[in-house]
Amino acid sequence: MPASALFTPFTLRSTTFRNRLWTAPMCQYSVEKRDGVPTDWHLAHLGGIARGGAGLVMAEATAVAPEGRITPWDTGIWNDEQRDAWARIVTFMHAQGAKSGIQLAHAGRKASTYRAWSGHGHVGHGEGGWTPLAPSDLAFDGLADPTPMSQDQIADAVVAFGQAARRALDAGFEVLEVHAAHGYLLHEFLSPLSNDRTDDYGGSLENRARFLLEVVREVRREAGEGVPVFVRLSATDWKEPLGWTLDDTVTVSQWAKEAGADLIDVSSGGNVADARIEVGPNYQVPFAVAVRERAHIPVSAVGLIVEPGQAEEIVASGKADAVMAGREFLRDPHFALRAAHELGADVDYWPAQYARGTFAARP
DSSP states (O other): OOOTTTTTTTTEETTHHHHHSOOOOOOOOOOOTTSSSSOOOHHHHHHHHHHHSSSSSEEEEEEEGGGOOSTTOOBBOSSSSHHHHHHHHHHHHHHHEEEEEEEEEEEEEGGGGGOOTTTBBBGGGGGGGOOOOEOOOOOOOSOOOOEOOHHHHHHHHHHHHHHHHHHHHHHHHHHHEEEOOOSSSHHHHOOOOOOOHHHHHHSSSHHTHHHHHHHHHHHHHHHHHTSEEEEESSOSSSSOOOOOHHHHHHHHHHHHHTTTTOOEEEEEEOOOTTTOOOTTTTTTTHHHHHHHHHHHEEEEHHHHHHHOHHHHHHHTTTSSSSSEEEEHHHHHHHHHHHHHHHOOOSOOSSOGGGGGGSSSGGG
């Protein structure tokens, strides 16, 4: 039977992934103490997916500062207690053979909101919330008015990303991803729909990308030469020609590569509430193709990728170097092992404890 492209190893710098079916970062909003410290829920969630055969398990958007959380229930990595709690989770993931990654994030103007099952909209100061920070005083529809960041606050945020990267590495994470998508802080600086600054961080594309590139360089400095650094970008605001565009994404991907990025995790949207997005299977894959072909950098593809054959075609045809699946791993943490069986890939990482449940062991 022919080999599966999806289940061939992939190497970036000193890290080799056992396959190219990876887990996208998925927020769990499950830190009930609201202190940013990951819990047993995160161990079970991420550990189960690692046990299920994913090549890379990417932890959720993890705040580099308290005010960078999307909700008060988010995980963080701005202190050593959080680092040590992550280390326990990472150790378990490694024991299952998966590579571990973490998405370093700052929510910007979309911070201090309720999780879906606890409320709606902005969490006020009296309820443990805070005033969000942003490039400008332009609020996301339905959320609180943010405070525009000073240049000193931007510089502090760059340092916070670097310190978070160091803690992540000390916890054992093998991949660092800078979150610059989905309308969060770095994306807000990139897009003219959320950035109307007139200083060195606004106006031209070069200026709007300055903050992101400073963060990428700082994270690369902490990562050294061996650790892969990813950047997640929204390829478009879905408001062309007014907002952030695919052409902008290609250009900034090239700049991010020069700054030390190894792979662009290509998504889209999230920066404005009234975007009209045509959703369907593989709907974001063409964006990944464009970035890979025009920016000459490895990419991962996302967007309603739910079937093994679908993921296989994306990788085998050269549209992307890897596939990141999200909701399918929530439905089936063993999606990767199931995909290996359906694609006829011979993998040796079924957990011994589950051997009786392998497809080959069926009567």
